[in-house]
Amino acid sequence: METDGREILITGGAGFIGSNLAEYFLGKDYKVRVLDNFSTGHRHNIEPFLKNTGFQLIEGDIRDLKTCQEAVTGVQYVLHQAALGSVPRSIKDPITTNDVNVSGFLNMLVAARDAGVKRFVYAASSSTYGDSKELPKVEEKIGKPLSPYAVTKYVNELYADIFSKTYGLHSIGLRYFNVFGxxxxxxxxxxxxxxxxxxxxxxxxxxxxxxxxxxxxDFTYIDNVIQMNEKALFTQNTEALNTIYNTAVGxxxxxxxxxxxxxxxxxxxxxxxxxxxxxxxxxxxxxxxxxxASIDKAKKLLGYLPSHxxxxxxxxxxxxxxxxxxxxxxxxxxxxx
CATH class of the missing domain: 3.90.25.10 (UDP-galactose 4-epimerase, domain 1)
Known part of the structure; x- marks a missing residue:
């Protein structure tokens, strides 16, 4: 399939963060494809985009590899936001949390690798810091996870690192800190x-x-998160790739x-x-x-400066x-x- 390099796939694009990303990139004339199963996302979040000729919706689940393969066809950039969030939910139902956040994440990595995706940016989590008491939180120093959700998000980081080293899939993980908006x-x-x-x-x-x-x-407004995703997606600094960044205000x-x-x-x-x-x-x-969060790494390597x-x-x-x-x-x- 011929592409012009302006196609972006957003998994979980009907959710809070995903729909804001979709709106932003549609506003910059990118073609946006959303994959969502609407388990936690809402149709009304993406309803305004349905008449946009640059928008495409695929209703499906990241736990299905074929669906993931279909979703990445023809796109060069992936913003992977799909996940089953919430620490309490993961404590109540660790199996489903693991299925979505680990198996689904692995499906997306495999599909992105096989499709030759140029950049894979994914939602990591500040929960990865676990029982670490050190403040501010620095990317390279984490503790032991305190919930099944935190375990799954840390496994995402490990898998992304392996796929970059083994298969050459360029990825960036963004550890979100209490996003709101x-x-x-x-x-x-x-x-x-x-x-x-x-x-x-x-x-x-x-x-x-x-x-x-x-x-x-470290409550973080949605516009700061959009900025981080954009910078991670398009940075030309090779030193900035295949690593993790705190996404916060500091x-x-x-x-x-x-x-x-x-x-x-x-x-x-x-x-x-x-x-x-x-x-x-x-x-x-x-x-x-x-x-x-310490945001020094993001400032240095991505040029991040919180707007709010x-x-x-x-x-x-x-x-x-x-x-x-x-x-x-x-x-x-x-x-x-």
């Missing part, structure tokens, strides 16, 4: 903390913080501080939110106490959440606009 789903048992808390506060419900609230995270915020930020920013729209009380529950199994601080990201995200909330951010699934 537009289109992130606030619903379901495994909803991320920021959209979940926003939904609860808009509905005048009391958010529950797991533990004392002193745990901290700053940390406690959960107590996060809720204070959310209440302040949402109170602009609804003053009653400022008075909502916060509850505390037990700490979750598998959670690491603190997460703070945590505060700037929250301001942008809350504007989007409120606009799409029908003023009350009801418990029904919202529509992406």
């Amino acid at each position: 537009r289109r992130q789903d606030p619903n379901g048992a495994y909803a991320a903390v920021i959209p979940l808390f926003v939904k609860q506060l808009i509905n005048h419900q009391s958010p529950t913080i797991n533990g004392t609230g002193d745990y901290s995270r 700053d940390r915020t406690t959960l107590n501080e996060l809720v204070a930020h959310l209440k302040e920013l949402l109170s602009v729209y609804d003053p009653k939110i400022a008075d909502i009380k916060i509850q505390h529950g037990p700490a979750r199994n598998g959670d690491i106490p603190h997460s703070l 601080t945590i505060r700037q990201g929250l301001q942008s995200a809350i504007q989007w959440y409120w606009k799409n909330s029908n003023q009350h951010y009801q418990n029904t699934t919202y529509l992406s606009k």
